[in-house]
Amino acid sequence: MRAILVGFGFIGRNLVKSIRDKLAVIKSFHPQFKLVGISDVEGFLFDEEGLDLERASSISKITEYLEKIHEGSSIELIERSEADVLIEATPTNVVDGQPGLSHIEKALNLGMHVVTSNKGPLVIAFKRLMDLAKRKGVELKYEATVAGAIPIFSLVRDCLRGNHVRKIYGILNGTTNYILSRMHFDDISFEVALREAQERGIAERDPTYDVEGIDAACKVVILANAILGKDAKINDVKREGIKRVSREAVRLARKAGYAIKLVAVVGDRLEVGPRLVALNHPICVHGTLNAVHLETDLAGEITIVGPGAGEETVSAIINDLLSLPMSGGYR
Amino acid sequence: MRAILVGFGFIGRNLVKSIRDKLAVIKSFHPQFKLVGISDVEGFLFDEEGLDLERASSISKITEYLEKIHEGSSIELIERSEADVLIEATPTNVVDGQPGLSHIEKALNLGMHVVTSNKGPLVIAFKRLMDLAKRKGVELKYEATVAGAIPIFSLVRDCLRGNHVRKIYGILNGTTNYILSRMHFDDISFEVALREAQERGIAERDPTYDVEGIDAACKVVILANAILGKDAKINDVKREGIKRVSREAVRLARKAGYAIKLVAVVGDRLEVGPRLVALNHPICVHGTLNAVHLETDLAGEITIVGPGAGEETVSAIINDLLSLPMSGGYR
Numbered sequence: 001m002r003a004i005l006v007g008f009g010f011i012g013r014n015l016v017k018s019i020r021d022k023l024a025v026i027k028s029f030h031p032q033f034k035l036v037g038i039s040d041v042e043g044f045l046f047d048e049e050g051l052d053l054e055r056a057s058s059i060s061k062i063t064e065y066l067e068k069i070h071e072g073s074s075i076e077l078i079e080r081s082e083a084d085v086l087i088e089a090t091p092t093n094v095v096d097g098q099p100g101l102s103h104i105e106k107a108l109n110l111g112m113h114v115v116t117s118n119k120g121p122l123v124i125a126f127k128r129l130m131d132l133a134k135r136k137g138v139e140l141k142y143e144a145t146v147a148g149a150i151p152i153f154s155l156v157r158d159c160l161r162g163n164h165v166r167k168i169y170g171i172l173n174g175t176t177n178y179i180l181s182r183m184h185f186d187d188i189s190f191e192v193a194l195r196e197a198q199e200r201g202i203a204e205r206d207p208t209y210d211v212e213g214i215d216a217a218c219k220v221v222i223l224a225n226a227i228l229g230k231d232a233k234i235n236d237v238k239r240e241g242i243k244r245v246s247r248e249a250v251r252l253a254r255k256a257g258y259a260i261k262l263v264a265v266v267g268d269r270l271e272v273g274p275r276l277v278a279l280n281h282p283i284c285v286h287g288t289l290n291a292v293h294l295e296t297d298l299a300g301e302i303t304i305v306g307p308g309a310g311e312e313t314v315s316a317i318i319n320d321l322l323s324l325p326m327s328g329g330y331r
Numbered sequence: 332m333r334a335i336l337v338g339f340g341f342i343g344r345n346l347v348k349s350i351r352d353k354l355a356v357i358k359s360f361h362p363q364f365k366l367v368g369i370s371d372v373e374g375f376l377f378d379e380e381g382l383d384l385e386r387a388s389s390i391s392k393i394t395e396y397l398e399k400i401h402e403g404s405s406i407e408l409i410e411r412s413e414a415d416v417l418i419e420a421t422p423t424n425v426v427d428g429q430p431g432l433s434h435i436e437k438a439l440n441l442g443m444h445v446v447t448s449n450k451g452p453l454v455i456a457f458k459r460l461m462d463l464a465k466r467k468g469v470e471l472k473y474e475a476t477v478a479g480a481i482p483i484f485s486l487v488r489d490c491l492r493g494n495h496v497r498k499i500y501g502i503l504n505g506t507t508n509y510i511l512s513r514m515h516f517d518d519i520s521f522e523v524a525l526r527e528a529q530e531r532g533i534a535e536r537d538p539t540y541d542v543e544g545i546d547a548a549c550k551v552v553i554l555a556n557a558i559l560g561k562d563a564k565i566n567d568v569k570r571e572g573i574k575r576v577s578r579e580a581v582r583l584a585r586k587a588g589y590a591i592k593l594v595a596v597v598g599d600r601l602e603v604g605p606r607l608v609a610l611n612h613p614i615c616v617h618g619t620l621n622a623v624h625l626e627t628d629l630a631g632e633i634t635i636v637g638p639g640a641g642e643e644t645v646s647a648i649i650n651d652l653l654s655l656p657m658s659g660g661y662r
Contacts, residue, residue: 018493018629022493022629025492025493026493029492149629149630149631149633150633151486151490151491151630154489154490155482155486155490158485158489158490158654159482159485159486159489159490159650160482160646160650161356161360161649161650161653161654162349162353162356162357162646162649162650162652162653163646163649163650279610279611280610280617282613282616282620282622282636285613286611289613291613296646298349298353298480298643298645298646298649299480299482299637299638299643299646299647300480300637300638300641300643300646301637301638302480302481302635302636302637303634303635303636303637304633304634304635304636305613305633305634305635305636306630306631306632306633306634307630307631307632310631312629312630312631314629315491315493315494315627315629315630315631316630318492318493318494318629319490319491319492319493319494321493322492322493323489323492
């Protein structure tokens with residue numbers, strides 16, 4: 001199996017390190033596994049014999065691997081590589097899904113499997129991409145797009161076979177959960193908690209995408225389409241952020257045995273907004289943790305909790321990679 | 332796929348109902364699926380064309396299906412049935428694993444897959460049974476033996492591929508968790524909480540197996556062997572029950588932000604005993620819920636929560652059944 005990685009940011013760099021560390025395990029699933037290419041905005045690395053994983057793990061930008069890299073786009077790498085799988089890890093763009101959308105479409109059209117951590121293309125075109133993958137007889141896998149390291153899609157697909165999932169709800173954004181947890185435990189305002197989160201690198205300088213609930217709404221769209229079989233778009237999600245959650249409201253909730261959490265609901269209605277959650281409820285997790293709660297017909301109510309972002313997300317990409325069918329001729 | 336069910340107690344009867352309700356889904360995995368036999372201590376039903384699922388779902392003992400059932404043992408049903416899979420759902424016996432152990436060995440030796448909800452055989456002979464299954468080229472699946480509906484084994488196997496699990500801990504017994512939760516929230520003694528649990532059918536008349544931590548210790552043995560690759564026996568588990576947990580201790584813990592829980596630890600040490608758990612910790616679940624916490628190298632810390640017993644356990648058996656390879660000739 002020949003893999004290429006498009007996108008060499010935080011997730012991409014950590015993935016390369018994990019591929020290096022876990023090469024023996026990966027080869028026990030895909031004996032001929034090789035990482036043959038990496039691209040970012042500056043160009044791409046390509047070696048059909050496989051890149052040097054030790055060197056690729058030690059760099060922060062691909063020009064540090066080779067003085068002179070191939071000048072050309074990620075699309076050129078995808079076309080040239082003859083890879084069996086594209087790992088797409090460019091940043092999420094919820095306006096038009098680009099550039100990830102083009103990368104994924106190109107790879108699927110060339111008959112490559114795709115594993116992605118990029119929500120944008122799935123929010124914009126979930127059904128079209130899944131149909132394309134099916135037509136081409138390849139897999140499009142996206143475990144890393146929702147709830148970080150929590151393997152929610154494979155949990156439903158591989159561990160709850162025979163179950164019908166009626167409804168999903170949970171905490172799907174680590175940044176806002178960190179802010180609300182600080183407000184809950186330390187009785188501080190939203191503004192102070194946000195500033196602290198920014199200083200610690202948990203919130204971005206422009207925190208809109210997280211605090212307005214846009215990130216969580218993207219995840220609602222993907223869950224709705226992937227698990228409940230809907231054809232939802234981001235505008236179908238009723239959304240409210242956490243900016244207007246006051247210190248006083250958090251304090252009153254706490255006294256009554258609740259926390260205010262940014263809760264995502266995926267059922268008949270699609271919603272993201274601040275909600276009271278009983279402190280004893282399994283989804284009432286704190287800090288940057290995420291939690292996903294499933295209502296099923298056979299297994300009852302199942303909750304899964306884990307890191308919602310960060311390097312642990314690589315676990316989801318690796319599981320997707322190891323779940324792919326072996327490619328023809330065991331190459 | 333021809334299936335037989337040995338054991339027609341609470342789990343067996345609920346399983347037959349779920350097979351009836353989910354037949355279309357089951358057939359989407361195993362097109363020729365038929366339940367051809369059911370046995371209990373009184374004898375067995377056998378029809379190679381498949382039993383009438385509607386009738387089998389409406390009875391509480393197998394003599395209600397037919398006035399005259401086949402007189403003979405479960406072993407005779409296993410031998411005569413030529414089934415592809417045995418579903419073993421007789422009660423757990425931790426002393427010698429019988430009669431489940433003989434049923435499972437017989438079926439594996441005949442080249443049948445086995446799906447079991449019975450802890451006994453696995454506690455007594457995990458490694459021997461897994462080796463036998465491997466030698467015979469069949470599967471032995473046991474999702475229902477630990478934590479009820481929580482699919483812990485398939486979670487590790489199918490959703491966390493590439494991860495190394497370092498340690499597991501959690502709440503693995505619903506009866507004791509119910510008792511401790513009542514003590515925590517209602518400030519009552521162990522004796523009163525136990526009596527109430529018995530009245531509600533959550534604790535058995537002889538509660539030893541649960542309150543002494545024996546049930547949880549069995550689950551520790553299975554987790555240790557299945558996930559951490561150990562060859563543990565029940566005597567390797569350091570065990571303490573909850574009888575000596577006082578009302579005063581529970582009250583003090585609560586005031587300090589903790590609950591006393593019967594915690595099972597599966598790591599370098601194997602332990603079951605009452606422990607302080609922070610109220611904010613993801614495993615701090617209440618009532619009859621169970622929770623399993625995994626420490627992994629890639630995904631970080633993952634917790635999964637769900638019903639630890641009851642009819643929801645059928646979900647685990649169904650998932651095991653649907654995870655089996657299709658049998659030769661698609662029969």
